Structure formats: structure tokens, C-alpha cells
Amino acid sequence: xxxxxxxxxxxxxxxxxxxxxxxxxxxxxxxxxxxxxxxxxxxxxxxxxxxxxxxxxxxxxxxxxxxxxxxxxxxxxxxxxxxxxxxxxxxxxxxxxxxxxxxxxxxxxxxxxxxxxxxxxxxxxxxxxxxxxxxxxxxxxx
Amino acid sequence: xxxxxxxxxxxxxxxxxxxxxxxxxxxxxxxxxxxxxxxxxxxxxxxxxxxxxxxxxxxxxxxxxxxxxxxxxxxxxxxxxxxxxxxxxxxxxxxxxxxxxxxxxxxxxxxxxxxxxxxxxxxxxxxxxxxxxxxxxxxxxx
DNA sequence: CGGTATCCTTGCCGATACTG
DNA sequence: CAGTATCGGCAAGGATACCG
Numbered sequence: 260x261x262x263x264x265x266x267x268x269x270x271x272x273x274x275x276x277x278x279x280x281x282x283x284x285x286x287x288x289x290x291x292x293x294x295x296x297x298x299x300x301x302x303x304x305x306x307x308x309x310x311x312x313x314x315x316x317x318x319x320x321x322x323x324x325x326x327x328x329x330x331x332x333x334x335x336x337x338x339x340x341x342x343x344x345x346x347x348x349x350x351x352x353x354x355x356x357x358x359x360x361x362x363x364x365x366x367x368x369x370x371x372x373x374x375x376x377x378x379x380x381x382x383x384x385x386x387x388x389x390x391x392x393x394x395x396x397x398x399x400x401x
Numbered sequence: 402x403x404x405x406x407x408x409x410x411x412x413x414x415x416x417x418x419x420x421x422x423x424x425x426x427x428x429x430x431x432x433x434x435x436x437x438x439x440x441x442x443x444x445x446x447x448x449x450x451x452x453x454x455x456x457x458x459x460x461x462x463x464x465x466x467x468x469x470x471x472x473x474x475x476x477x478x479x480x481x482x483x484x485x486x487x488x489x490x491x492x493x494x495x496x497x498x499x500x501x502x503x504x505x506x507x508x509x510x511x512x513x514x515x516x517x518x519x520x521x522x523x524x525x526x527x528x529x530x531x532x533x534x535x536x537x538x539x540x541x542x543x
Numbered sequence: 544c545g546g547t548a549t550c551c552t553t554g555c556c557g558a559t560a561c562t563g
Numbered sequence: 564c565a566g567t568a569t570c571g572g573c574a575a576g577g578a579t580a581c582c583g
Contacts (some may be wrong), residue, residue, distance in 0.1 A: 289515045380480075
């Protein structure tokens, strides 16, 4: 039984976990990584580990609370590691794990999409006000 | 002006942050598509258009309010179309636009990742309680 | 069938103060 | 430097009732 490849195990996991079922823990995981700070943290750590202060400065606008909270959750889920060097002053380094690195391309794709299609979305929003092109009414009445 | 109170510094930081956000609306878009219902709606519509009731039944656990709200936002952003057939009973069909279809692979990748790596995350969570392997303390003291 | 409108609770999140 | 602890506002989101 131990002769199962990683791909096979993932395939089986997919059958077991169906996100369309409300009780499925995948929902929670999907919700956990569908967070606006998560993708920013991931791309910030893409090129190597960073210290807490560096992360805080890189991701403009995040509060101490939200940054710490999000980092703790990602650490708990095994997506990144937190390394403390017992020195004065204390240094804390955050680094993506292998599992976290496997999610990185997806996070990057999400950000890339947002950046490269921003124009089209803005156009759609303007068009929506003036009389939506995305609105259709089909009269089927005889 | 070195004599700046903490409140003044905070106020300036906030103005700068707001300006930054104004220049970079990508943050808002990223937040809009980083929603747990969005990815589920996208994969549900992957194989073709669906009616409101079909969507509601496919995505277990979503309330009428959240489904409608999310669909409206996606429609406004030009990611899907809403077609009403003026018949009795009324039929409303939701369909991904070309723009929406371009985001579909990313949404699918996100869900695939969540489903296929759920086991590893659960293991990480268990390990986190008993004594985290994702926790490191490096003693640098001489 | 496919919504809208309303009330109301939960918890997200920011701000502030304090610690090793 | 890198947090923890606490308070409070306010908006997201659920439940319910009603409409075209």
C-alpha cells in the first residue's frame, strides 16, 4: 500500500474533499487562503525569508494585529516557518515551507490577473452604470 | 518638523496610505476576487451557464443574500452576465464572460490546491499543537 | 422562480497601551 | 525589535418575511 505516489495521494485527497460540501474542511482552508493579506505575504516572501519589520514595511497598510494574526494562521497551517534567533535585539524570520511554496504560483497568478485585467474591470464598472452590457432581458412571450 | 506628535505622524501615514491605495486599485480588485464564494461560483459556472436555483443548490451553505450579493458584484465587474427570460416562471441565467473565463483557471487552481493539500495542512495543525515543527528557536548566544 | 427589504447578531479589524 | 492584551465601532453576513 505504501507504493503510492504523491500524485496519487493528492488525487485521492481530491475525491475525499469536496469544497462544495459545506461541512468539508476544505471550505475553511479555501476561506483561509482567500484572504487579502495572504497573497501579499506570499509574494513578499517569494524571493526569500524576511523579518517581521521587513514584512510590515513591504506590505503597506497592514496593522500589527492583522499581520501577526495572519502569520500565525499560516504558520499553524504549515505554510511558513517562524524562526527566532535568541539574540538582542530579537530577530524573527518568516520563511515559506515547501507546502507554502507550492501555493506560491497560484497566489502569484491571482495577483498577476488582478494587475493585468484592472483596466477591463474598470471599463465594465463604468459601462454598468450607464446601461449594462452585461445585462440581458430576453422576451420569450408569444 | 521634528516636533511631530504620534497622532500627527499617524494622520500623515494614513493620508499616504490612502493615496497609495488610490494609485493602486489593484488592491481592491484583489480583495474582491479573494472571496470564498467567488471561487466556488466560478468553478460551478465552468462547464456552462447555470440558473440561480442551480447555483444555490450546487454551492451548499450559501445564503440567498450572499449569493445574490456576490453575483451582482461579479456582474458589475464584467466577470459574468445575467440573462433574464421574461417568462412565467422567470428564468435567470448566469454565464461567465470572456473576462471571467480568463480568471477561471486561477480560481480552479486555488480550489485544486486546497482540496489536494488538505491532508498536509491537517497534519501541520496537529503537529502545531503537540509541539510545532514549524517553530524554530536558534540560540546564537556565545 | 428569483429575488428585495429588514432586523439583528457575530466577529473582523483598527487603535491604543504595555511587555520581554 | 517583535510582539501581547484589550476595547470598541462598524460592517459583513445570517434569519426572516415579503414581492413580481
